Amino acid sequence: SIVNIFILNDMFSMIISSVGVMVFVALTAYDTQKIKRMAISFNYTDDIEVRDKVSILGALTLYLDFINLFVYILRIFGKNLIFLMIFIIFCSIMIRYFEITKNFKRKIKEYFLNN
Secondary structure, rough: HHHHHHHHHHHHHHHHHHHHHHHHHHHHHHHHHHHHHOOOOOOOOHHHHHHHHHHHHHHHHHHHHHHHHHHHHHHHHHHHHHHHHHHHHHHHHHHHHHHHHHHHHHHHHHHHHHH
């Protein structure tokens, strides 16, 4: 940030980066909901070109959110690359865990509904 150029305080930089991560996590959640609403409203449209443009716009929006989120995470963990690697591994494990859990719950529902 501009203030940190003059102050040169690591704690201030950490606070700004943490706030940036929170803002972009919230923005990503908001944009995801907005894309879902747009997909529902344009689902009944026969104009394929409009649907394609909306999907490209939504993908670009999420892409920019993720890039900015990753930049702020890099600012937090940038000096300690080992913490960044641990964070990335933790996130990938959690994503895989939720995928397995979701598939497991779906298979259990199907099993009990079919029997």
